[in-house]
Amino acid sequence: MISLRMKIVAVMIGMMIxxxxxxxTKDINKQYLPVVMGIGKGSNEKYNIILxxxxxxxxxxxxxxxxxxxxxxxxLIRTDSEKSINLVHLRLLLFDYKIAGEGIRDIIDYAVRAxxxxxxxxxxxxxxxxxxxxxxxxxxxxxxxxxxxxxxEAGWTPNQSLLRIWEAYRSQNSYSEDMAIPLLQNGERxxxxxxxxxxxxxxxxxxxxxxxxxxxxxxxxxxxxxxxxEIAENTSVLIKNVxxxxxxxxxxxxxxxxxxITLDVTIAEGPSGKSNMEIERxxxxxxxxxxxxxxxxxxxxxSDVLGVGVIYRPQLSEEQLKNWKSEWFPKxxxxxxxxxxxxxxxxxxxxxxxxxxxxx
Amino acid sequence: MLQYLDQDYAQSLESELQERLHQxxxxxxxxxxxxxxxxxxxxxxxxxNLPVTLSILNQIVMDKNNDLxxxxxxxxxxxxxxxxxxxxxxxxxxxxxxxxxxxxxAIIEPEGAELxxxxxxxxxxxxxxxxxxxxxxDLDTNIGLIQKKMISDQLVxxxxxxxxxxxxxxxxxYLKGTTLPEVIESVKKKLDENAHLELSxxxxxxxxxxxxxxxxxxxxxSSELPEETVQNLLNGKVVILMxxxxxxxAFPAIVSDLWxxxxxxxYPLLFQVFLRAIRxxxxxxxxxxxxxxxxxxxxxxxxxRIQLAITVAKSREGVPYPSLIEALLVLLLLEMxxxxxxxxxxxxxxxxTMIGGILLGQAIVQAKLVSNLLIIILVASAxxxxxxxxxxxxxxxxxxxxxxxxxxxxxxxxxxEAALVWxxxxxxxxxxxxxxxxxxxxxxxxxxx
Numbered sequence: 001m002i003s004l005r006m007k008i009v010a011v012m013i014g015m016m017i018x019x020x021x022x023x024x025t026k027d028i029n030k031q032y033l034p035v036v037m038g039i040g041k042g043s044n045e046k047y048n049i050i051l052x053x054x055x056x057x058x059x060x061x062x063x064x065x066x067x068x069x070x071x072x073x074x075x076l077i078r079t080d081s082e083k084s085i086n087l088v089h090l091r092l093l094l095f096d097y098k099i100a101g102e103g104i105r106d107i108i109d110y111a112v113r114a115x116x117x118x119x120x121x122x123x124x125x126x127x128x129x130x131x132x133x134x135x136x137x138x139x140x141x142x143x144x145x146x147x148x149x150x151x152x153e154a155g156w157t158p159n160q161s162l163l164r165i166w167e168a169y170r171s172q173n174s175y176s177e178d179m180a181i182p183l184l185q186n187g188e189r190x191x192x193x194x195x196x197x198x199x200x201x202x203x204x205x206x207x208x209x210x211x212x213x214x215x216x217x218x219x220x221x222x223x224x225x226x227x228x229x230e231i232a233e234n235t236s237v238l239i240k241n242v243x244x245x246x247x248x249x250x251x252x253x254x255x256x257x258x259x260x261i262t263l264d265v266t267i268a269e270g271p272s273g274k275s276n277m278e279i280e281r282x283x284x285x286x287x288x289x290x291x292x293x294x295x296x297x298x299x300x301x302x303s304d305v306l307g308v309g310v311i312y313r314p315q316l317s318e319e320q321l322k323n324w325k326s327e328w329f330p331k332x333x334x335x336x337x338x339x340x341x342x343x344x345x346x347x348x349x350x351x352x353x354x355x356x357x358x359x360x
Numbered sequence: 361m362l363q364y365l366d367q368d369y370a371q372s373l374e375s376e377l378q379e380r381l382h383q384x385x386x387x388x389x390x391x392x393x394x395x396x397x398x399x400x401x402x403x404x405x406x407x408x409n410l411p412v413t414l415s416i417l418n419q420i421v422m423d424k425n426n427d428l429x430x431x432x433x434x435x436x437x438x439x440x441x442x443x444x445x446x447x448x449x450x451x452x453x454x455x456x457x458x459x460x461x462x463x464x465x466a467i468i469e470p471e472g473a474e475l476x477x478x479x480x481x482x483x484x485x486x487x488x489x490x491x492x493x494x495x496x497x498d499l500d501t502n503i504g505l506i507q508k509k510m511i512s513d514q515l516v517x518x519x520x521x522x523x524x525x526x527x528x529x530x531x532x533x534y535l536k537g538t539t540l541p542e543v544i545e546s547v548k549k550k551l552d553e554n555a556h557l558e559l560s561x562x563x564x565x566x567x568x569x570x571x572x573x574x575x576x577x578x579x580x581x582s583s584e585l586p587e588e589t590v591q592n593l594l595n596g597k598v599v600i601l602m603x604x605x606x607x608x609x610a611f612p613a614i615v616s617d618l619w620x621x622x623x624x625x626x627y628p629l630l631f632q633v634f635l636r637a638i639r640x641x642x643x644x645x646x647x648x649x650x651x652x653x654x655x656x657x658x659x660x661x662x663x664x665r666i667q668l669a670i671t672v673a674k675s676r677e678g679v680p681y682p683s684l685i686e687a688l689l690v691l692l693l694l695e696m697x698x699x700x701x702x703x704x705x706x707x708x709x710x711x712x713t714m715i716g717g718i719l720l721g722q723a724i725v726q727a728k729l730v731s732n733l734l735i736i737i738l739v740a741s742a743x744x745x746x747x748x749x750x751x752x753x754x755x756x757x758x759x760x761x762x763x764x765x766x767x768x769x770x771x772x773x774x775x776x777e778a779a780l781v782w783x784x785x786x787x788x789x790x791x792x793x794x795x796x797x798x799x800x801x802x803x804x805x806x807x808x809x
Contacts, residue, residue, distance in 0.1 A: 017770070028656070028657045028658065028661045028669065028673045028676060029676035031661065033666065033669055055674065056674035088661060088662030089661075089662065091666065
């Protein structure tokens with residue numbers, strides 16, 4: 001005889017199978033998994049969406065549609081494609097230069113709102129011919145070089161800026177910070193060429209930093225792994241460690257920020273006869289000068305990509321916070337002091353007796 | 361029992377005995393002569409070695425002088441009453457019953473026929489660093505093996521008979537002072553309560569002990585090795601030996617028995633920890649791998665890294681069935697191979713491994729019926745399954761794998777997690793012999809054990 005309990009269990013299992021509504025799962029080989037989405041200006045409609053789908057053989061498949069909205073464009077792509085489209089592996093959003101000039105707020109909002117889109121994906125702006133960059137294929141194509149370009153375990157260097165979707169969303173809704181988006185162009189032998197960094201005010205591109213300035217930007221943010229500084233001919237140092245200290249002050253004139261940056265460097269290349277002290281001094285001078293120029297430039301662009309507002313945030317009242325970008329940031333006085341410390345000194349006894357200097 | 365009965369009564373006993381046992385082809389009544397006197401001997405030919413018994417009897421009696429000669433027989437006697445039922449039982453147990461003149465009557469413990477095998481090395485276990493003798497079918501031999509391995513005044517051995525239609529001797533062995541009193545009490549109580557139930561299989565034994573009928577994991581640890589049984593005793597378990605069964609059953613099983621064998625203690629501590637960690641990992645892998653395959657393939661492909669996702673998609677290119685059906689098909693095949701190899705003679709076993717494993721596995725992938733990733737996953741799952749401590753445990757895990765597979769094919773990674781939580785909840789609900797299944801040990805050192 002079947003007990004009541006067994007009946008209940010049977011009914012529950014039946015309901016679980018019938019009512020869970022999970023019949024629409026599609027096997028992985030019945031889905032396209034795009035890695036890059038290009039968002040450009042359409043010729044007839046607002047957006048032109050290009051999806052890059054890698055396959056195991058190393059080829060890239062391109063799917064393209066125009067529509068008034070991104071999700072509609074993807075829907076149209078899905079209609080024509082023989083497989084379903086699943087955006088879960090999308091790792092890179094590429095904007096056309098023109099779109100970036102008009103503002104990317106809606107697109108970032110969509111990317112954050114869409115459930116299947118990972119907010120860990122990167123954002124970049126295509127500098128130059130959008131279609132040419134998107135359809136650029138190097139042969140033989142490593143299947144996911146587009147993704148590895150920004151991957152810190154693969155192709156990233158401190159010369160490149162990097163912005164994730166969630167960071168873009170945070171910055172565009174923040175009172176105290178602006179975002180910096182990397183600029184890309186198709187390379188000759190490589191997939192992309194890094195062209196610099198787009199400086200955004202709110203969601204609009206207002207200026208650009210070149211590669212050296214991007215490096216300083218990364219240094220200020222503490223992203224320095226493997227960074228190399230070139231001072232003069234044959235002389236370059238490798239950054240091993242960076243300590244950053246901010247001293248924010250608020251006087252009657254407005255905010256003034258002093259930042260001490262202490263670099264531990266090893267000398268990678270150096271001409272003989274140049275002492276460590278000299279190299280230290282040169283690096284310090286050059287970095288101080290460049291930092292000053294970059295800070296000036298950003299102040300003129302009125303874009304707080306360095307995130308100074310975040311440093312002041314604890315001291316700001318709500319009213320001041322709301323007006324940070326418009327009122328206080330332009331009044332900011334920023335000073336950056338760089339200290340350099342060479343850590344690969346070699347101390348040789350014989351040499352000391354000769355001329356009492358440190359030899360590398 | 362040497363006694364004189366009323367002559368008429370003795371004759372009626374004889375005839376009744378013949379009446380009841382005439383259906384036994386091996387039941388014999390023979391006239392024997394001991395020390396010059398005639399007797400009628402009743403016995404089962406297959407259990408009693410009569411010529412040897414008689415010569416021993418004669419020897420004993422001859423040594424003594426005439427007055428004491430019947431007293432000398434005492435050394436070979438069995439205490440018993442002279443009722444018919446008791447006699448009947450004694451005949452079945454392989455005793456020799458002698459009826460002499462003038463109502464003389466005795467039950468003799470004879471020399472038995474050779475029916476038991478000698479103590480040999482184990483057949484179903486492969487110990488590495490341990491004693492190599494294994495239990496045999498004879499209960500007394502088995503008890504003796506344990507006693508030889510463990511000389512202790514705290515070793516308690518209780519024998520009792522269970523069953524109604526067929527009597528079965530069992531022995532309950534435990535260490536006083538080590539085994540928890542509750543455990544001993546609960547085992548004893550169940551044995552007393554259910555002594556009338558028939559006992560011929562291991563499942564009967566668990567039923568007598570009142571364990572649940574449907575369990576995912578066995579509630580006992582069976583072992584062929586006296587060495588292992590001694591360790592079980594030291595760990596505070598109650599061991600039950602069944603007559604004519606060459607395994608000892610240690611009660612109760614707890615969760616750590618899934619990944620630890622008692623023979624681990626023969627190795628250095630670090631090795632033991634390493635081996636147990638591997639078994640723990642293989643427990644997890646064998647349960648989750650097939651489910652994980654379905655999850656990653658159809659429900660949550662975002663969990664894979666993109667490189668892997670592309671390769672996985674490529675390996676499934678052209679496979680006609682959804683991943684759940686695919687996995688079930690190959691799992692079925694795999695289970696059949698495992699099941700087939702267990703019962704095959706040892707000299708055919710390797711053949712089926714080759715046919716099933718190498719030829720079929722290779723062909724099935726080349727024919728694009730299943731993806732090669734699936735084969736890798738399922739074989740890994742099967743291998744990790746057999747890394748578990750005993751075959752019995754492995755079957756439970758093998759079964760639960762299907763639950764995980766189905767649930768995760770419906771609910772994805774969440775279902776996989778839920779299925780693992782279920783099995784923990786299920787374990788938590790089990791209590792055998794007054795010990796919760798999720799105990800760390802049964803020694804009772806900590807308050808919650």
